[in-house]
Amino acid sequence: VRMGLAFLRSRGYNTRRVAIIGATALGSRLENAFIGMEWSGYRLVGYYDDRVDAPETRRLNNHQVNVIGDINKLIEDTKSGLVDTIYITLAMSAEHRIKAITERLADSTASVYLVPDMFTFNLLNSRWVDYQGITAISIYETPFAGLDSFIKRLEDIVLSMMILCLIAIPMIFIAIGIKLTSKGAVFFKQNRYGMDGEKILVWKFRSMTVSEDGDKVTQATQNDVRITPFGAFLRRTSLDELPQFFNSLTGSMSIVGPRPHAVAHNEEYRQQIQGYMLRHKVKPGITGLAQINGFRGETDTLDKMEGRIRYDLKYIQTWSLLLDLKIILLTVFKGFRNKNAY
Structure with missing residues (x-):
C-alpha cells in the first residue's frame, strides 16, 4: 500500500501542503521525519514564526531553513490554498504564544496539529498522530478519517x-x-x-x-x-x-x-x-x-x-x-x- 501511495504522491496526487510554525530544532526534526515518509505525500511549504517581520534564513540541526513570514502571512497563504496542514513546534514554555496562534488559526479551514514537548490542548477532535517517533496532537481536525x-x-x-x-x-x-x-x-x-x-x-x-x-x-x-x-x-x-x-x-x-x-x-x-x-x-x-x-x-x-x-x-x-x-x-x-x- 505504501509503495502505491508513494508512486501516486511522487507524481503530485493526493499530497498535503504543510507549514511548520516555529523555526525550532523540533520543527527541523519533524521536517526530516516527513522526508523519511515520502509515501505520506507531505510537501513542506516552509517555516513560519510569529516573531519575524520579514523572510529570513536560519540554521537548524546543521542545515538551512527558510522562514517565509509571520502568522499573518501564514493565514494569507492558508486562505489562498498554498497551505492546508499546519504543525506548531514551539516550546512548552511558549504556552501563551501557542494559545494566541491557535486562536488566530481558528479563522481558517486548515488542519492544525501541535507537536508538543509536552503540553497539549484539547480543542476540536484532538488525537495523537505519530511520525516515526515524533508525536503530534491534532487541535483542529475532522472526525471523519479512515x-x-x-x-x-x-x-x-x-x-x-x-x-x-x-x-x-x-x-x-x-x-x-x-x-x-x-x-x-x-x-x-x-x-x-x-x-x-x-x-x-x-x-x-x-x-x-x-x-x-x-x-x-x-x-x-x-x-x-x-x-x-x-x-x-x-x-x-x-x-x-x-x-x-x-x-x-x-x-x-x-x-x-x-x-x-x-x-x-x-x-x-x-x-x-x-x-x-x-x-x-x-x-x-x-x-x-x-x-x-x-x-x-x-x-x-x-x-x-x-x-x-x-x-x-x-x-x-x-x-x-x-x-x-x-x-x-x-x-x-x-x-x-x-x-x-x-
Whole structure:
C-alpha cells in the first residue's frame, strides 16, 4: 500500500501542503521525519514564526531553513490554498504564544496539529498522530478519517437513495405547486461554504420571488414580502430543503452536519464568533444537532448564532453513527414544523 501511495504522491496526487510554525530544532526534526515518509505525500511549504517581520534564513540541526513570514502571512497563504496542514513546534514554555496562534488559526479551514514537548490542548477532535517517533496532537481536525470517513459516506449514499425514492412523488407535486403559484424556476441554488471552506452549490425548492447570493444576504423574517404563499408553507415544513438530498447523494453535503450558511453570513460571523470556521471541518448537513435543539430558522441575534455554533462544534467533537441516526429520527418528529422557520 505504501509503495502505491508513494508512486501516486511522487507524481503530485493526493499530497498535503504543510507549514511548520516555529523555526525550532523540533520543527527541523519533524521536517526530516516527513522526508523519511515520502509515501505520506507531505510537501513542506516552509517555516513560519510569529516573531519575524520579514523572510529570513536560519540554521537548524546543521542545515538551512527558510522562514517565509509571520502568522499573518501564514493565514494569507492558508486562505489562498498554498497551505492546508499546519504543525506548531514551539516550546512548552511558549504556552501563551501557542494559545494566541491557535486562536488566530481558528479563522481558517486548515488542519492544525501541535507537536508538543509536552503540553497539549484539547480543542476540536484532538488525537495523537505519530511520525516515526515524533508525536503530534491534532487541535483542529475532522472526525471523519479512515474507516469513519467510509462509514459516513456510506451512510449518506444509502440513506439519500432510500429517502429520494420515498419523496420522489411529493417532490413532483411540490414542483407543480411552485409553477402554478408563482413565476420563476422550480429550483433555487445558492453558494455556500462546504467542507474545508470550499464553495458548493446548495439546491432548494424556490420559496421566494427574488434570489440573493451576493455580498449581503438578508435573512428571511416573519411576514417577509419576498416569500410566496406556497413558499411559506414549504419553509415552515422544511419541504423546500428536500432537493438537498441530491447534494448529499453526490457528496457535496451530508444528511447530518452543520447547516450551510450563505457566504455573506459566513464572512460576517467569522469576525464575531471565535472558532466559527471550525464548523467547516465536516460537510454541511441537511439537518444537525443545533436544529433538533431549537436553533433552526432565523438567527436574528448574535446569541442565537453562538448557540448554533456551540452545537455544531459539539457534533464534530462527539460524532458517531448512532448520533447521526438519533438526529435523523428526531428531525422527522421535531423538524418538519418549526415556528422559527419563515
